[in-house]
Amino acid sequence: MLANRTTRIAVSPTMKVAADALRLKAQGIDVVDLGAGEPDFPTPPHVSAAAHAAIDANFTKYTSNSGTEELKRAVCARYKADYGVEYSTAETIITAGGKQALFNAAMCLFGPGDEVITHMPGWPTLVEQIKLADATPVVVRTHAEDGFELRADAILRAITGRTRGIVINSPGNPTGALISEADMAAVADEAARRGIWLLLDLCYEKLIYDPTPHNLPGILAARHRDRSVFCGSASKAYAMTGWRCGWALAPADLVNACNAIQSHSTSNVCSITQKAAVAALTGPQSCVTAMLDEYRHRRDQTVKWLSAEPRLRLRKPAGAFYLFVDVSEFLSPDGIRTSAALAEALLDEARVAVTPGEAFDAPGFIRISYATSLDVLRRGIRTILEFVRALETRGRAVG
Ligand SMILES: Cc1ncc(COP(=O)(O)O)c(C=O)c1O
Structure with missing residues (x-):
């Protein structure tokens, strides 16, 4: 049925x-x-105030499907300030949460016969999205004894001739574990050698407790920019889960493909939310x-x-x-x-x-x-x- x-x-x-x-x-x-x-x-008051102002200004119509230029610029500026990476608005799409950023990318990149590596214990959506794209999830297990850290050698061992993508969530849900910069670099180098896509789920990127260096976007942009996707979100960092705002930074061709999918499914993220997200990203941190x-x-x-x-x-x-x-x-x-x-x-x-x-x-x-x-x-x-x-x-x- x-x-x-x-x-x-x-x-x-x-x-x-x-x-x-x-x-x-x-x-x-x-x-x-x-x-x-x-x-x-x-949600921080200055963020909510921006949304009120948007309503009062009747900023309540469709926006560009991929998001307003203003918000895309704000996302790019945030990543430049936080990680030193340079992305243009043509390499940016605004999505309904980080979830849609990841979904769009999975739909655009993965298909039948492809293997896509991810890790468990982990956020179940990552595996389900791979399946929705008709690809085969390959799960690397992390272990409590090791603080659930995702190790490059475990990922590299899972690569086969059919590996099309690797999806990494760091800090991870539910373990809170990080992949180290060294491990990320090792994965990036091998992925670059083999032309494998790397998707980073950065939903919790602002929630790292100790001064651990964790510049994953910087590492990927330097080593593997052509096939890297950063999926971020306003949800957890700015207490904005209900507003539904995320984004992806990726090569322009992929962003265009994501835009096409989004244009036939949800269209733009709520215009009012986008104004609030600008205030969140550009306002005091x-x-x-x-x-x-x-x-x-x-x-x-x-x-x-x-x-x-x-x-x-x-x-x-x-x-x-x-x-x-x-x-x-x-x-x-x-x-x-x-x-x-x-x-x-x-x-x-x-x-x-x-x-x-x-x-x-x-x-x-x-x-x-x-x-x-x-x-x-x-x-x-x-x-x-x-x-x-x-x-x-x-x-x-x-x-
Ligand atoms: C690991 C992880 N990634 C992404 C998301 C997506 O969140 P949102 O769509 O609200 O940005 C969540 C939500 O719980 C999550 O736990």
């Missing part, structure tokens, strides 16, 4: 947890939500730093609280705003068997929402988002600790 491609993909599992939590909240149930993949901060400082504080506190229970294994993430916690010691054949079941029980019985590792192809883990207040985190972590500790007696009772 439905087209074949729908049988190859599943609805985003991260969105399912959010929907379950919302359903309970709508029934008036108090849920401690540690599932959210979005900032709890309001102190709001980004202030949010980053607060996330760092929450990360450190939450790691400390969780570390009180040594059977929950975790590392301090380098970026993004998630903790990826190994809960396998609390799973058992005669109790709660999987992390998915644990997440479900936590929501149903203890009213705490977390995302199970299964959503990121990593059973045995749960993802805890610290994009929420310290009070909520304190309550949530306390409840999680009580819940998992009580599991042992419960396992014995069931057994």
Whole structure:
């Protein structure tokens, strides 16, 4: 009844947890939500003010399909300031979130018979988009013992004669891990030698906690510019998830192809959003730093609280705003068997929402988002600790 491609993909599992939590909240149930993949901060006031001004000025019509020149210039200027890379507006397209930037690129670049390498545990959309493009995902696994770092040698080993693209997310969701500059350079050199496309998902690029050098765009622009795509987003950096604004920087031919696809699907990003994004990118960046400082504080506190229970294994993430916690010691054949079941029980019985590792192809883990207040985190972590500790007696009772 439905087209074949729908049988190859599943609805985003991260969105399912959010929907379950919302359903309970709508029934008036108090849920401690540690599932959210979005900032709890309001959009900075100067950004919202730009949107109000856009409405008042009746800037409410179609814009150029690929985005306004003003916003494209703002994106290029941001990347020049942040990474020292020079891109023109002809090499820039404005999209409905980073997700559409990645989707457009996958549609333009990948097809039947192509292998596309990406990494897991990771954001499921990257794999599903490869499948939607009728290509074959090749998954490189990263490991908790290694801080989930993506290593060049693992990627290089996965390359075959059919590899058409490599999609890298750094900082990564759900692990917060970064690929090092040296590893990125090694991947870029081999990709350049073989003519393989490199797509960077930079959604969390502004959320790196320690002064780690992480100029991935600079490395790719210098070594492999002809086949590199940078997909960025206003969502997480500027607390603008609902506004739906992202972008891609890529060779002009690819940008033109993305523009054609977008012109027959969604057209331009909301005109008002584009004005807000200009204010975000060109205005003071102190709001980004202030949010980053607060996330760092929450990360450190939450790691400390969780570390009180040594059977929950975790590392301090380098970026993004998630903790990826190994809960396998609390799973058992005669109790709660999987992390998915644990997440479900936590929501149903203890009213705490977390995302199970299964959503990121990593059973045995749960993802805890610290994009929420310290009070909520304190309550949530306390409840999680009580819940998992009580599991042992419960396992014995069931057994
Ligand atoms: C790794 C990663 N990339 C990209 C996105 C896309 O976000 P948006 O479309 O809001 O820019 C997300 C959203 O959660 C994400 O986690």
